[in-house]
Amino acid sequence: MRKVVTTWMLEVCEEQQCEEQVFPLAVSYMDRFLAQRAISRQQLQLLAVTAMLVASKFRQCHPLSVDLLCAYTDNTVFPQEVREWEVMLLQRLNWQLSIATAFDFVEPFLARVPWGRTNPLVRTHALTLTSVCYTETEFLLVPASLIAAACITAAARGLRVRMSVSELCALTRTPSAAAELVARHVERVLARETQPQEPRTRHAQPYKQNTSEQTQLPDTPTDVQDVHF
Numbered sequence: 001m002r003k004v005v006t007t008w009m010l011e012v013c014e015e016q017q018c019e020e021q022v023f024p025l026a027v028s029y030m031d032r033f034l035a036q037r038a039i040s041r042q043q044l045q046l047l048a049v050t051a052m053l054v055a056s057k058f059r060q061c062h063p064l065s066v067d068l069l070c071a072y073t074d075n076t077v078f079p080q081e082v083r084e085w086e087v088m089l090l091q092r093l094n095w096q097l098s099i100a101t102a103f104d105f106v107e108p109f110l111a112r113v114p115w116g117r118t119n120p121l122v123r124t125h126a127l128t129l130t131s132v133c134y135t136e137t138e139f140l141l142v143p144a145s146l147i148a149a150a151c152i153t154a155a156a157r158g159l160r161v162r163m164s165v166s167e168l169c170a171l172t173r174t175p176s177a178a179a180e181l182v183a184r185h186v187e188r189v190l191a192r193e194t195q196p197q198e199p200r201t202r203h204a205q206p207y208k209q210n211t212s213e214q215t216q217l218p219d220t221p222t223d224v225q226d227v228h229f
Helices: 002-015 022-034 041-059 066-071 079-092 102-111 120-133 144-158 165-172 176-193
Strands: none
Touching: 002 022, 002 041, 022 041, 022 079, 022 120, 041 066, 041 079, 066 079, 102 120, 102 144, 102 165, 120 144, 120 176, 144 165, 144 176, 165 176
16 A cells, blocks of 8 residues: 555656655655554545645745645545644654655765766666655665665666776665665566556546546556656
């Protein structure tokens, strides 16, 4: 269920052209909340909407509006609920909103390695892979800095850029074997996500008729290759 919800969150953030850090920050808020309190499946999308609202307020000059986010749920979530849950989320997070995500490490890491400064596509692909990692439960316990290093490694390999894993490991202070293990797992996840599949809806639809079938969360994630920041 988390995979479906986080993929939907990614689609919304992408469609609304949010700042790069909004999506991972919203997922981090949601995961921290769920680590403290159990909620019903029906409340999960409400929590996701609230997390995106708070993250966009924290990271953007012009945050996502409550009404817009509710429209993305086919109005199964109401504005008053979001406002109530916003206060509850902030209390559960103890108002600690400034946390580092893997996105925050990608830019500094690339700036400190010579092959990262001369290959702008590595950054783009690394951020795409990082977004995918935030939709996967396998990376929940992996430190953000290690996720960033692994995604940079996988991106560089995919682009056939000559690079050194040891340089990134020196920045993260982690063993090369650990970074290599996570990087290979990122590559496996990417291969799984990009396998040919049946034609499917690619975008979160903000305004639709409120039918029993349409009120379900989108369970058709956007292809990895279509995610751009």
